[in-house]
Amino acid sequence: MKLSQLICTALLCGFSCSSIAAEREIDRVAVIVDNSVVLESDITDIVERVKRNAASQGQTLPSDAALRTQASERLIMTNLQLQMAQRMGLQISDAQLDDTIRNIAQSENLSLDAFRQQVIAEEGNYERFRERLREEMITGEVVRANVQRRVYISPQEVDSLLKLMEEQGASNEQYNLGHILISIPSQATSDDINDAKERADKVMELLRSGSDFKRIAIASSSGSNALEGGDLGWMNINEMPTLFSEAIRGRKKTDIVGPLRSGAGFHILTIFDIRGENVAEINEVKSRHILIKPSIILSEDRARSMLTEFAAKLRAGEADFAELAKQHSEDPGSKLNGGDLGWSEPDIFVPAFRDTLNRLQVNEISEPFRTEHGWHIAQVLEKRTVDATADKKRQQVYRMIFNRRYNEESANFLRELRADAHIEVRSEG
Structure with a gap:
């Protein structure tokens, strides 16, 4: 179906619904993304889900407008990846999806029926959860297919890092990092860069004055983990982008680090937690x-x-x-x-x-x-x-380098995908 037909269908649906219940809000096209669209109802769904999760964790959130902006960006990126998956012929069958759900349920020690009831209790709609999981699996495959071939690690790189870690007596500590990205355009002017730097400095002021990092990340970050409060998960220092690892080394829990400049923009980091990892x-x-x-x-x-x-x-x-x-x-x-x-x-x-x-x-x-x-x-x-023999240590070092390079190249790939797309945000009027 052509884009004009998609929009027309959404509008016709709205006209027919209005004759039944004029007071009910009509679903509409919120964003045009290349050959597809993002609907207002999809944005609302993400915003409401973030609010439910925040309420269950006692976390404060930024304004609805900020949440809507982040939800829109998340859906734009998902939409672009799904369109690429279609061009690549990538699909996730019902059988693959069912097997993944079965694995998730078993990992939580739940029967399939108990897991289904838990999803309904937490999210309200099991079929919507299934399709969202399918999309996550497809987008994950798109990134892997496009990024893995960009990553090459030579034996010399492994040897060098292994030697460095042995010389430094490197620990196996892992860091749970928080990340805020104040992005700059791919063809940034000096004014664009100065404007981004000013915004990054204002974020630093808010954080140093005691503002909640996750709340600020949701409101301000352009990073892919913004709606998760900028949480990057657990990483060894050698798995992080080099820019991050050099800045984090020797820092303590809750320290605020930044702004750090890269080609993507200005990065602000914090350490949510630190833990030791036994790999003996x-x-x-x-x-x-x-x-x-x-x-x-x-x-x-x-x-x-x-x-x-x-x-x-x-x-x-x-x-x-x-x-x-x-x-x-x-x-x-x-x-x-x-x-x-x-x-x-x-x-x-x-x-x-x-x-x-x-x-x-x-x-x-x-x-x-x-x-x-x-x-x-x-x-x-x-x-x-x-x-953990020497050979196993080499494998671990290889994985650290791979994870770091993969994370860097994934961010580059998604940034390129976004920069090459035609995005039209339609006014709410």
Whole structure:
């Protein structure tokens, strides 16, 4: 459907509704985003959700106008990523979505029905939650697909950081950072930069005078985590952007740092919390799996039912796992080894596979589960805890560098996506 038709449909819907209940507010197009639109009801939904969450946590919020601005920006970025996903042919099937929800419920020790009731109690609409989760999965895949190929880490980089950490006796402390970004345009003039610097200085004044960091972040930040109060989550200092790590080193909890200048604008940081991380021991599993990939010929349901049949035969002792894998698995890396994946940390696998391995007992056969690669059944053969050898330390250092570079490139990718888009915010009149 063309954009003009989308807008026309929304308006026609409004006219027909007004004849039934003139006093009821008509849904309208709030923002045009390239070939799609953001509706007023979508913005209202996010604002109300943020208010509910803040009320449950006893947190104060900025004005409704500030919340609306942040909600609009969040929806604009989601919309742009969904349009890119459509061009890339990226989709999340109902089966993948159901499996993700099942994993979330199990991680919270809830049955599917109990989890559904919890979502309804907290959010009011389970189907809306499902579709929002689907969108989050799709946008996550868009970022991964476009950013991973930008990240290259040489062995020399790993060696250098490993040596530096050993020389400095680097600790395993993690920091829960808060972040406020006062952005500047991609082709900023000196006036744009000066204006942003003034706004950043005013934010610093408010924070130093005791204003709540999360409230100011929601009101003022252009960062992707603004609606979460600027919360960046837990990171080792070597996983942060270099600009952040150099500024945070040696700082204490609740310190305010900034403004720090980068190509994106001016950054203001705080340390919400600090914790130690014990990485002396690593949990590994020896596992194997069978992968069936749905296709034009093989439907999702048929792929899943094949694996259900395999699992039943294996549990009954009527089949051999290795033989089934050699005959049927579509994972070229493990097929010839009977599906054997060897010893590894579960965290190296995609989330659905990782979560399944973590749940399984030794020798237990999983139910079929979906990842972006297809349908699997898996079995954990052994579990062990090992010391963090030099090789494991290299892997950890590699992950730190990767996470830092990935976060930096993700921000660059989203900024480029936003800069290249046609955005038209329609007046409320």
